[in-house]
Amino acid sequence: MAVSILKVSQLNRYVRSQLESDRRLSELYVAGEIGSMTVNQRSGHLYFTLKDSDASVRAVMFASRSEHLRFLPKPGLAVVARGAATLYERDGAFQMTVSELMLDGAGALGLAFEQLKEKLAAQGLFSEDRKRPIPQNPRTIGIVTSPSGAALHDIVSVAQRRNPSVLLLLAPAAVQGREASASVAAAIRLLNQDGRSEVILVGRGGGSAEDLWAFNEEETVRAVASSGIPVISAVGHETDVSLCDYAADLRAATPTAAAELAIPDRTVLLQSLELRSELLRERMNRLLGEKQRKLSSLQQMPALHDPAFFLNKNRQRLDYLIESMYNLSRGEIPRRSEQLGHRAALLESLSPLGILSRGYAIAEREGRPIFSADELSQGEELCLHLHRGTAAVRVERVDLSHGEEKHDL
Incomplete structure (x- = not known):
């Protein structure tokens, strides 16, 4: 009998084909605890071990699958x-290719909720500074919910009761199941693109934690937080709190409560x-009354009843003013004229020109008058200012004696 010798690669390929052809091994659910774990920084693939008290198995979860996880895997977590x-x-190496990873045991959803809440809060998605006021009297309201759910019925009932004139725009969305998160996010973006809504109501009626989970998905929460239109979140009943509630501008306990908050x-x-x-009528009546009283008062003025009397009265006053001005000018002008004459005569007596007209002269050197003989030197030239004209002279002799002695020039 001939012996078939296989290469290592052939052996591994054969074993792999046998494993993958076994239908019982192609769809497995394996419960265990995450042991060692690494994430390839370049590809994003997740490599880890699943273990129990007796054994372990290697596992790989490719990035296309791991990016949809609801929680952050870490060593020690019990998973399926x-x-x-x-x-x-x-x-x-024997391994398991993982397509879905779920937390095992009670509190799994709670852990996923807290992990995502912590992550998004650190990024500021829940900050109160981001919250915007809800419009007081919106004319158009957008609604993101299931077209067949009780939430839509409740919102429409409230609108018909409170204000039928408000326009409701429905952006239908799946609110439960695998595709719900993407569906809700797409509906929010659609209403933002439409632009008519002044506020958006996002939510659904009550259900289990699993039923409401779409409103705890990261894609949904980010769509609520990034909406350019204020959002009211109304998920489940009063005791149900979703991550969308934290990201929304306002949380309502129920869809009915959301409609009552949004619809005036x-x-x-x-x-x-x-x-x-x-109030406007009262103010107008008060203002009209004040104007009427003022008009009545004006109507009682003599000038309106007898214009001639008013004109004659003012003519009399004008005559009085004219007479006063005439009397004032008749006595004041001569007095002022006499004062002016006296002051003119005084100025004339003090004028150098007046002195020169009486036969005197003024001696100057370089434009400066000479006041004393001791300022003169023999032989220097002076300028004499006379009543009519000037003359250039030379000093021949200087006499500093007092009296009426003549100075020869």
């Missing part, structure tokens, strides 16, 4: 892995309008 048994040919009560609006109208 869905996938297929296979062989990594290069190393001949028409009766209250009409009452407010009537009150404002009454």
Whole structure:
């Protein structure tokens, strides 16, 4: 009998084909605890071991699958892995290719909730500074929910009761199941693109934690946080709290409560309008009364009843003012004229020109007058200013004696 000798690669390939052809090994659910774990920084693939008290098995979860995990895997977590048994040919290593990883045991959803909440809070998605006020009287309201759910029925009922004139725009979305998160996020983006809505209601009626989980998915929460239109989150009942509630501008306990917060009560609006109208009428009546009283007062003025009397009265006053001005000018002008004459005569007597007209002269040197003989030197030239004209002279002799002695020039 001939012996068939296989290469290592052939052996590994054969074993791998046998494993993958076994239908019982192609769809496995394996419960265990995550042991060692690494993430390939370049590819994003997740490599880990699943173990129990007696054994362990290598596992790999490719990035296309691990990026959809609801929680952050870490060593020590009890999980259930869905996938297929296979062989990594290069190393001949038996491993499990994981397509889905779920937390095992009670509190699994709670752990996933807290992990994502912590992550998004650190990124500022839940900050109160981001919250915007809800419009007081919106004319158009967007709704993101299931078209067949009780939430839509409740919202429509509240709208018909409170204010039928408000326009409701439904962006239908799946609110439960694998595709719900993407569906809700897409509906929110659709209403933002449409642009008519002034506020958006996002939510659904009550259910189990698993039923409401779409509103705890990262894609849904980010869509709520990034909406350019204010969002009211209304998920489940009053005791249900979702991550969308934290990201929304306002949380409502139920879809009905959300509708009551968003839709103004028409009766209250009409009452407010009537009150404002009454206040406006009172103010107008008061203002008209004041103007009427002022008009009546003006109508009693003599000038309106007897214009001639008013004109004659003012003519008399004008005559009085003219007479006063005439009397004032008749006595004041001569007095002022006499004062002016006296001051002119005084100025004339003090004028150098007046002195020169009486036969005197003024001696100057370089434009400066000479006051004393001791300022003169024999032989220097001076300028004499006379009543008519000037003359250039030379000093021949200087006499500093007092009296009426003549100075020869």
